[in-house]
Amino acid sequence: MSQTGQHRPAPRRLIVLGSTGSIGVNTLDVVGHLRGTDHELDIVGLAAGRNVPLLIEQAKTFDVKHVAIADASLATQLQSALPGVTVFSGDQAALELVESVEAQELVAAVVGSAGLPATMCAAKRGMTIGLANKETLVAAGSLVTPAIRQHNAKLIPVDSEHSAIFQCLDGQQNQSIKRIVLTASGGPFREATKEQIQNATVKEALNHPTWDMGPKITIDSASMMNKALEIIEAHWLFDLPSDKIDVIIHPQSIVHSFVEFADNSILAQLGPPDMRTPIQYALTYPQRLEGCSRHMDWTELSGLTFEPPDHDRFGALKLAYEVIDAGGTAGAIFNAANEAAVDAFLKEKIRFGQITELVAQALSAITVTPVDSLETAMDADQQARDFVNTAVKKTVLM
Numbered sequence: 470m471s472q473t474g475q476h477r478p479a480p481r482r483l484i485v486l487g488s489t490g491s492i493g494v495n496t497l498d499v500v501g502h503l504r505g506t507d508h509e510l511d512i513v514g515l516a517a518g519r520n521v522p523l524l525i526e527q528a529k530t531f532d533v534k535h536v537a538i539a540d541a542s543l544a545t546q547l548q549s550a551l552p553g554v555t556v557f558s559g560d561q562a563a564l565e566l567v568e569s570v571e572a573q574e575l576v577a578a579v580v581g582s583a584g585l586p587a588t589m590c591a592a593k594r595g596m597t598i599g600l601a602n603k604e605t606l607v608a609a610g611s612l613v614t615p616a617i618r619q620h621n622a623k624l625i626p627v628d629s630e631h632s633a634i635f636q637c638l639d640g641q642q643n644q645s646i647k648r649i650v651l652t653a654s655g656g657p658f659r660e661a662t663k664e665q666i667q668n669a670t671v672k673e674a675l676n677h678p679t680w681d682m683g684p685k686i687t688i689d690s691a692s693m694m695n696k697a698l699e700i701i702e703a704h705w706l707f708d709l710p711s712d713k714i715d716v717i718i719h720p721q722s723i724v725h726s727f728v729e730f731a732d733n734s735i736l737a738q739l740g741p742p743d744m745r746t747p748i749q750y751a752l753t754y755p756q757r758l759e760g761c762s763r764h765m766d767w768t769e770l771s772g773l774t775f776e777p778p779d780h781d782r783f784g785a786l787k788l789a790y791e792v793i794d795a796g797g798t799a800g801a802i803f804n805a806a807n808e809a810a811v812d813a814f815l816k817e818k819i820r821f822g823q824i825t826e827l828v829a830q831a832l833s834a835i836t837v838t839p840v841d842s843l844e845t846a847m848d849a850d851q852q853a854r855d856f857v858n859t860a861v862k863k864t865v866l867m
């Protein structure tokens with residue numbers, strides 16, 4: 470029975486992709502927090518890349534009967550620790566999990582375009598998708614958003630900025646939007662010179678001032694590629710042209726984004742920087758339940774500041790607008806070139822400043838074509854990775 474004396478609805482069945490990552494761990498925390506409420510969830514599938522110890526612990530804690538691991542060499546170890554659990558393994562493991570396990574809800578929190586096939590499958594199965602994996606929309610928004618509509622699926626943003634806009638737009642007509650404004654913390658190099666940014670070390674780039682996140686998105690935040698990816702994500706989520714999407718630097722990460730309407734009113738969404746809030750909203754939408762983040766300390770509001778982004782030091786933002794205007798496979802090229810460049814930077818094969826340079830070069834060198842299938846998007850993705858990896862091999866660091 471619920472608090473109102475009514476019978477509680479049966480727990481909805483949830484699959485979490487990328488459960489061992491920063492968003493995945495926070496999602497499981499929220500699922501634990503929702504136990505005993507009308508929004509209780511039954512986790513029926515978990516997918517991860519390589520972190521077997523954590524995946525085993527999560528499967529045992531939540532009594533999960535299906536797990537997927539991308540690194541096939543770890544399948545035996547996983548299976549012997551989880552007898553009676555179905556283990557999917559290999560490149561397609563997350564996709565096979567979503568294809569074969571009955572569930573209504575999915576949290577897509579794999580990092581990179583590796584999450585695309587499984588999320589696309591969830592859309593075709595008519596599931597409610599809490600989307601953290603922005604690379605999916607950047608790489609193939611023109612396939613994912615029509616699939617969502619066609620199969621009566623739901624896409625609820627988990628990214629804090631997009632969750633903020635989603636909340637501000639609730640019940641509003643799209644036509645009345647003058648523009649949306651994505652806030653950006655500015656990352657660790659907000660006040661750095663162009664030269665300092667060019668030569669920043671991995672340690673410096675991983676030192677994010679406000680958010681605790683996985684390594685790839687932390688590097689993306691430092692280069693402002695994360696905001697560039699979010700501009701493209703917003704274009705697909707809210708069906709807006711590039712000239713209606715703006716960015717403002719807000720170092721405190723308290724205002725998560727805002728929407729300006731035709732009558733010049735502005736709605737914003739605020740809260741402490743804690744990803745469990747947008748994750749919970751995606752899982753309980755349209756209801757709001759007691760949250761698990763800290764309360765807002767209102768004295769913090771007197772210190773909120775806003776400043777325009779510097780397009781000269783951070784070239785990524787301009788590229789995002791070009792990608793939206795180019796359409797077709799430009800998003801897949803942009804995203805994959807960035808993934809390959811970030812990987813090379815984390816392995817100390819290129820300088821920090823080369824990430825944006827390589828992405829721009831890939832966009833100029835690779836022909837953009839219409840996206841008519843997942844294969845076209847994934848082909849463009851591979852071409853961009855090959856382009857960057859070849860360029861990285863030629864790089865000699867002094």
Ligand SMILES: NC(=O)c1ccc[n+]([C@@H]2O[C@H](COP(=O)([O-])OP(=O)(O)OC[C@H]3O[C@@H](n4cnc5c(N)ncnc54)[C@H](OP(=O)(O)O)[C@@H]3O)[C@@H](O)[C@H]2O)c1
Pocket residue numbers: 486487488489490491492493516517518519520521538539560563577578579580581583584601602603604627628629680681682683684685686744
């Ligand atoms: N972290 C944040 O606060 C935040 C905020 C907004 C949006 N996002 C977005 O959310 C996504 C995840 O970010 P994150 O920070 O949580 O990243 P993360 O900490 O690096 O976690 C990535 C997750 O993806 C898994 N993974 C990698 N490749 C996989 C594959 N081929 N199949 C299945 N799982 C795979 C990883 O598994 P292993 O660890 O086991 O290898 C891990 O569970 C990204 O798209 C990011 O942009 C994150």
